[in-house]
Amino acid sequence: MAAAVTQESVLESVPTGLFIGGQWRESASGDRIDVHDPSTGSVLATVADATVEDGRAALDAAVAAQADWARTPPRDRGELLRSAFELISERAEQFALLMTLEMGKTLAESRGEVTYGSEFFRWFSEEAVRIGGRYATAPNGATRLLTTKQPVGPTLMITPWNFPLAMGTRKIGPAIAAGCTMVVKPATQTPLTMLALADLLREVGLPDGVLNVVTTSHTGDVMEPLIRDPRLRKLTFTGSTPVGRTLMEQAAGGILRVSMELGGNAPFLVFEDADVDKAVEGAMLAKMRNMGEACTAANRFYVHASVAEEFTSKLTQRMGALTVGRGTEQGVDVGPLVDEKSRDKVSSLVQDAVGKGARVLVGGEVPSGAGWFYPPTVIADVPPDAEMAKEEIFGPVAPVSTFTDDDEAVRLANDTEYGLVAYLFTRDVSRALLVAEALEYGMVGVNQGIVSNPAAPFGGVKSSGVGREGGFEGIDEYLETKYIGLQL
The missing domain is CATH 3.40.605.10 (Aldehyde Dehydrogenase; Chain A, domain 1)
Structure with missing residues (x-):
């Protein structure tokens, strides 16, 4: 044995x-x-x-x-x-x-x-x-x-x-x-x-x-x-x-x-024809893999205005249901961040966004006690001048904003010096291909929240x-x- x-x-x-x-x-x-x-x-x-x-x-x-x-x-x-x-x-x-x-x-x-x-x-x-x-x-x-x-x-x-x-x-x-x-x-x-x-x-x-x-x-x-x-x-x-x-x-x-x-600053696009439940599932993977401490982690969520309330509500519910604790313990979904400096950066980005008008829907507070934990957090109405709109969060925080048409979605997604990975959810194959081609990223996940695969080329463009x-x-x-x- x-x-x-x-x-x-x-x-x-x-x-x-x-x-x-x-x-x-x-x-x-x-x-x-x-x-x-x-x-x-x-x-x-x-x-x-x-x-x-x-x-x-x-x-x-x-x-x-x-x-x-x-x-x-x-x-x-x-x-x-x-x-x-x-x-x-x-x-x-x-x-x-x-x-x-x-x-x-x-x-x-x-x-x-x-x-x-x-x-x-x-x-x-x-x-x-x-x-x-x-x-x-x-x-x-x-x-x-x-x-x-x-x-x-x-x-x-x-x-x-x-x-x-x-x-x-x-x-x-x-x-x-x-x-x-x-x-x-x-x-x-x-x-x-x-x-x-x-x-x-x-x-x-x-x-x-x-x-x-x-x-x-x-x-x-x-x-x-x-x-x-x-x-x-x-x-x-x-x-x-x-x-x-x-x-x-x-x-x-x-x-x-x-x-x-x-570095990365991955956008996650949800179009009006997307399967919202599938998009939420993909969002959980893209955001919460490795507690958000991944260059491929979704950093900016752009959701069509017509489905934003449903998507945000379901994402908030899923994020709020996660259990935070030591990674070796049974039933734990989310471990600590790697060190105090990383935890403090995530907290600072959230505080900056809130100070500029964003709303915390769940999480957003550093817990008391030992270890470098930060709770899964969803933030709505994140203004474009918030630091987390430009910086890689590298933590379990999902900022949600809205768009009204495909051109705006692509413009928002490409508005960054980074170009590692982008995600998009839609039922329209033509839209998926056209948007994927327009996104200035080395990798694009279509209707999936994980793109990493040993059999696929991993890498980015621009400052990524x-x-x-x-x-x-x-x-x-x-x-x-x-x-x-x-x-x-």
């Missing part, structure tokens, strides 16, 4: 050092970082706090391993990913509990992330053997044109705290499949899941130096020298747009390949980033195209 999965057993199983060149080690300084439980504020564990010297050692290891790893047969790379997928699936409950402890989401949410995150390893295990090229005859007939794909090379990956497993597998999977070595810097709030994942990849036989993990509280100091190192060939980052801009400026010196999945993760397109971000001209 398998041993029970407990907080103690899960935390004891996670290495807490730096993973460099296939070895676990302490930081050069010996310093440690506290990892907190956001539902209580208490310290769960401490992890090594890497220095600039440690970061350089990690890149040294990745560079040293690159040539051999690039020569590894694609089938072997794919089989390693497949083995990792199967082992994550076997240990799903351990990974789920670990994510709940360090990030706060409910166990149901964490289990869903394990399924979603592990699927990137299965998807890219199959893509590893499908890296192709082409052979053609030049128009003059005298030359043969060959193209081949080769790994970009050593890659730096900076991952966020909100999806500790999936944001790692979404980057690591295609890099392994393509033949790239890596240095990964997970978020300081949620490093434990990445450390557990690195140990699992070591266990399934990933060669030393292919994956290196450095945890640090001095991100800028440790990462910038790596970004500016001429041996690094790619940078991929998921996080805020301001940080992404800074990283792209640093990457410009070395002309690095970059993939940036940045560059590049795509997942789908057939995801592996191309880690490959360079080489043309060979053969004179006959």
Whole structure:
């Protein structure tokens, strides 16, 4: 019989050092970082706090391993990913509990992330053997044109705290499949899941130096020298747009390949012919996945005036019925936000909107007691000058406004510098396609509240980033195209 999965057993199983060149080690300084439980504020564990010297050692290891790893047969790379997928699936409950402890989401949410995150390893295990090229005859007939794909090379990956497993597998999977070595810097709030994942990849036989993990509280100091190192060939980052801009400026010196999945300000459009109940169901998914702490979370709800009262009433009822509490507890629907700063930002955005005339229909008050909780909140009559109309909320708050025709809906939806994802609900297929084409977003969900899928390209336009993760397109971000001209 398998041993029970407990907080103690899960935390004891996670290495807490730096993973460099296939070895676990302490930081050069010996310093440690506290990892907190956001539902209580208490310290769960401490992890090594890497220095600039440690970061350089990690890149040294990745560079040293690159040539051999690039020569590894694609089938072997794919089989390693497949083995990792199967082992994550076997240990799903351990990974789920670990994510709940360090990030706060409910166990149901964490289990869903394990399924979603592990699927990137299965998807890219199959893509590893499908890296192709082409052979053609030049128009003059005298030359043969060959193209081949080769790994970009050593890659730096900076991952966020909100999806500790999936944001790692979404980057690591295609890099392994393509033949790239890596240095990964997970978020300081949620490093434990990445450390557990690195140990699992070591266990399934990933060669030393292919994956290196450095945890640090001095991100800028440790990462910038790596970004500016001429041996690094790619940078991929998921996080805020301001940080992404800074990283792209640093990457410009070395002309690095970059993939940036940045901020969002997703509109959620409900047209007059929509199935309102289905739209409310979609709204709950788009808003409350991960407590609203997702770049894909619906941030602005625009509802046709003729159905606004029905939609808002039903959404308010659903949001008000959710149970808030520690993610490990039975019956809890909504966990805490990741830290105090995040909770205070959400509260400030609500207060700003109310001060400018918005009405709180449910929620809207910070609860007393320990932990960084904020209740599911619905706000009506949000004015366009409210901060939450322009900023990413990143919390369980749904601001509802109205529109009167399709052109106004599209104009409101596009009135933002961001362009990651948009959602629309309508029964009219022609309207769905026309509106989807007019929306300035990299992804559009039609009559559905979740668009993320390992088999689909994930990414945005405008200030929401560059590049795509997942789908057939995801592996191309880690490959360079080489043309060979053969004179006959």
